[in-house]
Every structure is written in structure tokens, then in C-alpha cells.
Amino acid sequence: MAAFSNSWKGVCKLGCLPTLQHIRHGSKAVTRHWRDMNFMRQKLMAVTEYIPPKPAIPEECKPRTRFIEEENGYTRLLRRQVEETFRENKMIAVCQYNYIHGNDMVLMRHQLRKYNIHVKFFPNEIVRPFLLDSKFKNLLPLFVDRNLLMVSPEIRAQEMLRILKRMPPINLLGVYVDNAILSQQGFLNYAKLPSMVTAQGEVVGTLSLLTSQTSTILQRGPAHLASLLDQYVKQQSAEADTSKETGTPNKTEAL
Template identity: 45%
Template sequence: MAATLCGNLLPKPGWLPLIQSVRHGSKAVTRHRKPVHILKQKLLAVTQYVPPPRGPPPGAYPSQRKQAQKESGFVILLKKEVKKVFQDNKMIAVVQNNNSSFEDMLILKHRLHRHGIFVKFFPNQVMRSFLSDSIYSNMAPLFIGSTVLFVSKVPKVKEMLSTLRASPQMILLGACIDNTLLSTQGIVSYSKLPSLTVVQGELVSGLTMMISHTASMLQHHPAHLSALLQQYIKQQSPDDGTQASPNGETTK
């Protein structure tokens, strides 16, 4: 039975199958995409459109006008006090308070009060709001953290520096002296300058010396000319200042 089936399934000699696979002689696809030149790649990368970042939707943040309108009456009062401080005082120093105790602050106030220097406390938000619209806007970066103001109507830099040496927890950040913003090194250099009275005395003495020297120079030529004229007159006189006596002798 098995031999009969195998004989029926196996192809007989001279028999061709009904379906034959015919392979056509088509060429293989050998074309590939040409690589882009390096200069063109750079040009495409540079000229590629980069969309701008999306900003916040309108109304997400309140405008500055609304914030200015929301200032309380207490903040407005503090800004007026700050403005008065800058108008009435010629020295305004910004000092950072590094965890100073209440007793140390009282002692520091007492020492500064002896020299006519007063301590003022204002919130940093109020100070920045005032400085942003004033000529002292460059002082705004100094108000970071816990800050204190040392103010005086007359610049007393030497006294302030000598007092701060006894309080290491108080660090001087900068100051505005005579409408001039100074750094810490600038304040130290300013303290080494002579006082106004000494400078005025040196100026007056220098001007007096110059005036006296000028006056002597102006008087020198007329005096010399007068002496020459007197000598010329004596030489041109007929008797040359001598008189003849009756005995024939000449006497002066």
C-alpha cells in the first residue's frame, strides 16, 4: 500500500510539473541616497527654524500696575520715611546683621549715638521699591537678607568704622556719602582723608602764599625802575650833588 502511494506521488521520468518558478533577468536595486555635503548640513542646521518658547498665558501673572495699586498705607508711610532719611542725611551706610543679639544691638546703638550716628530698620521690599524709582537705584543689590542702615547728617566714617570693629557680627556692605556710592574699600579710603577744616586751612595758606608771591613779583619791576631813574637823574645833574666853597674847595 505504501509502495503504491509513493509510486503515485513521485514524478515519473519525462513528466513536468504544472507550475514552474521562472526567474526573470531584472537587475538588483543598487541606487542609494547620496549623502548631503557637510557644508550643506551646517547651513541647514543654522537656518533651521527654532520656535520661540511659549510664554505664560495672559493674566497668569499680575501686572506691576496692579501691584503698585495694592500697596498698603503702611508701606507708603515707610517709603516716605526712607525718602526723608535720604534727604536729611549725608552718610547712609548699609550693614548686614549676622544674627546679632538684642543686647549687642543696644550697645552698638549707644556707641553710635555718641557720634551722632543713628540706626534705622526698614524692610528690604520697601527699600527696593523706593530705590527703583530714585537716583540711588544702584544701592538696591545691597539689600539682601537682614540689613540695617547707619545714618548721620554729617559724614563720620572714622567713628563708624571704629565702632564696627567691636561688633564682628555686623558687616559693612557699602554706603552713600555725599550722593556718592562707595564700596567697603572706598569707605576705608574715604576715612583716611583729612578733615574738611584741615583741607580748608591748607587751601587758604597755599592761596595766601601764591598771592604774596604774585604781589612781590608785581612790585619788583616798578621798584627796580624807580631806582634806575633816580640814579639816572643824579648822573644827569650839573653839579652831581657837590657845591664849591669860597676857598675853592668842593664840598658835598
């Protein structure tokens, strides 16, 4: 023991530590294993198991509760803008929107704004519920893919078609104008019609022509009769003058 202590002191002086050795001790054996519950206890647990009572009304007969999702402020704003757009504009054109360059889109909107035509973008999830309960429900089949609206409080058919010819990616699907829904071809025919002022002038000219012809026809009979009576008076005066010169009585005096 004294030799071990002396050697330990010598090692400590030299600055070296002895190596550590781990000694593994034997663990105890596991003697507790799972055993099945006693048969009598199983019967007791089965008999005393809680059985909840059945409801008086089956679940299938109860009214289903519907969870209504509240609309956020942005959805309400879009719905209000859609209602104002369809209520305040006389011309509403539905177009299919394909991708075009941003500068071309800005240029087209600027050209349309000169004629008081505005471009509107609304998602179909907002537009379709509004159209379903309105007088514009026949426009529902047009809102399938990405769409844009060209709206104007005035009827600017020729100007809008002239600008759309320069934009092939934007296809015209249908137009609501003058309380009627027109297809693309119907709107093209509508644009070829004259303006309201020109049409009114043509109608007034036609009506005045008919009245003038009617007055001419009504005045033709009396004028012809007057001319015949005038000619008769001239003939009678001429015969009277000739009878005076020759001294022979005329037909009226002989009678």
C-alpha cells in the first residue's frame, strides 16, 4: 500500500493522470412480464362498462348546422364595385383576356379612356353570384376563364371595335347595350347602324316626304278642276267675242 501511494505521488508530480477503467457490473434480470387479466375480473369489467344512453332524436334527423363564412372587407368592396359597374353603365363588353405586354395594356387603356371607356378586372367568384340574381344572368356562360370588362356610360361601339382590332389577344365575347345582350356578330352589326341623330333625321325626312306627297295628291283634284273651269270661261268669252263680230248668236244665246 505504501508503495502504491508513493508511486501515485510520483505520477502526480510528473503531471500524468492514470488511465480510467470502466468496470461493467451485471444487471438484474427482468422478472415482471405482462400477464393476462383474470377471467373473473374481465367479466366484471365487461359488466360494469358504461353504456351511454341513445339520443331521443337520431343524428340523421337533426337539422344540419351550416357554417357561414364571413366575407372579409376586400370581398365586400369588390361586390359593391361590381354592382355599381353594372348599374351605372349603358355599354358593358365582356372580353376574354389573354396575356399581353404591360406597355400594350397601358396604351390600350389610355386610348379607351379618351372615349370614356374604362377597363375593369373582377374575379369570376365575385361576378357570377351577382349575375345569377340579376337581369344580366344570360351573361353567365361568358364568365369561364380570365375575363375583363370594358364599360362606358355612353354607347361607343365603333370606337371600342376600332381599338380592339389592334389587340388580337383580347377577344370580344358579348356585349350588353341598350337593354339587350348581343353576340360578337350582333354587336358588329349594331356598330354599323347610323347614330340616333342621323336616324331621327331620316325618319323626319321620310315622314315629311309622305305628308308632302299626300298634300299634293289632295290638291291635284281641285287644281285640275279650277284649270278646267278657267279654260271653259276663256272659251266662252272667246266665242262671245266672235259672235259679236260676225253677228251670229252663240250656243248659249240660241238655247
